[in-house]
Amino acid sequence: MQPKVIFFDLGGVVCRFLPQRRLDALGDACGVSSDQVEGVLYSSGLIRRGELGHASSAEIHRTVVDGLGYPGSFAELRELWCRAFQPDPHVLQVVDRLRPLRTALLTDNDPLLLDALPHVFPEVGSRFDPLLFSCRLGAAKPDPVVFARALDLTGCAPAEAVFIDDKATNVAAARELGITAIQFVGAAELVAELDGLLAP
Template sequence: MTTRINTFLLDVGQVLVALDYPAALRSVMRYTQLPGEEISKRMSGNQAVLLYESGKLPTQKFYEITCRLLEMQVSLEDFKRGWGDMFALQTPEGQCISATLFRELKRSYRVVALSNTNEMHWEYLESVFPLIHEFDDYILSFRVGTMKPDPVIYRAALNCAGCAPAEAFFIDDLPVNIQAAEELGIKGILYQGEAQLRADLLRLGLLEPTARL
């Protein structure tokens, strides 16, 4: 690389924190008579999720829409707790980026969260996942008003970090998001587990060879 990388843009879900969709489904089933298959079907076509993650629906409205859609009888507070069950905070070693590798990156780079997320999920992570507070800054879809792979959110991340596209390195678990970043001149790599990421960063000269997990 001819231009020195000074900023890492990190996705959060499935990169720093694992997602547990079955656990989230079980939480919903506590408050509705609908079978799991029907819940999944209705949620897959629920445009309110995209609007909520884009910051175009307030939490109260999203809660009301989802309760009607899934025929749920649940308080807002219990709904929030169940919504947070999507995150698996205890995962097998190497599935997500560890605190060790995260802090190795922090020693040499500015590290910015670049995540499609929503207000409830983010508030939950802030309350239970201490590492989330160690980012240098945050570009979150519900705050920016749009989601990856929209170029707008990548430009917002570059502006936030104060860097050029060639000075940023993006890690995400979805190929479409990597492609969108690279079309803007941001080097990206698909996350496929911590061991593979470490090997890739060493190969690219972005991590010290002496670093250990």
């Protein structure tokens, strides 16, 4: 059976995830160390709360301004926020090869990144519909709730979906629900896996 939707993870699959770049860029913008940025964003639990939908983009912006002295605009912060991600052109080519199959993004990320993605990385945002972020789903992988809500929002049964993620725990959780899941290790390997899966 041909799948109705293929879900892609963002960080570690569609994009390389380089969190230190975000910390360094914000540190430079605020005139503080990257360790201070890490404390305000991550050690405080702010990012995790954002990922689960408990902190808005406005709250993250306000925290960066009040806690770090960030002097820039919200639009500039969106660009800095995306420094943690680097789109992988080889994976984007794989996504293009899948047309006309539907491709969706299923990622654990906060609302500021969701706001920023179409503006900073339109080449990523335009290739996926819908953009399913944990902050909107109210749970993070490998919670089964994430997959159930993603399936519901795309109108698919588990057997009609494929999920691609770099983390073994997330892949295992999807498989337990009857979703065909692939652990990502590289674009070439992904092409081989998908070719075998989608062969008529």
